[in-house]
Amino acid sequence: MAATGDAGEAGPRNEGAATGSPVEDGATDREPAPIDPRLDRLIGQSLEAHYEDILSAPLPDRFLVLLAQLEASEQKA
């Protein structure tokens, strides 16, 4: 996994976050160093592209089948 690889943890914070340590939740410790604005924008756009890719995918039939089953079982009840 890349989380603990040589690319990471350039900033002052090294919290062992890959294991989800409790420190992760501390709202009081320092914020990470600022990110290059271009990289930050690229990350934001990549996140949206990732999400949009799934949003625009066709819905698998299993969900419409499921909802029909749920409705049918309710009508019987």
Add this chain to the structure above:
Amino acid sequence: MSAAFRDLLVAELPNLRAFAASLSGSMQLADDLVQDTAVKAWSNQDKFQPGTSIRAWLFTILRNTYFSLYRKRGREVQDVDGAYSGRIAVIGGQESHLDLADFRKALASLPDEQREALVMIGASGLSYEEAAEISGVPVGTVKSRVNRARAKLAALLAIESPDDFGPSKDAAGVALGAHVRSD
């Protein structure tokens, strides 16, 4: 009530799938997770308060299901490369973004709580207040998680120093060591 509720639920399914895939790192787990969520939502539909955000309500069910049942499963499977097989296609309407496979690998390596916060705020269209309520933490914690997630992604996807960034997107792509798509 149930026909109207059904329509509300169906309308949210794509968003639930995208959120579930972001959390679990796998389309297959995501669809199982969405199915569980839909069944729970259906049998608890009397608890949904009309006029409130159904998206926030459904996200709460989904993330609680993920954290109680799926987190371990996801770790075992963790097949990020093949997770969204065959859909690394070019997306229209975006200025420029990283290759989705590269980005998803980095996203999957974030701690769960950070990934959850980042996706809710950066992609799902939820407010900080909604995200805080969904996750059951203060707004400040959501903000902190989002900032850390972005910083960690930047560290994973970027290079040693910002000086390595060239003036153009192409140069940034080279410096990132990842493919930038301009489409």
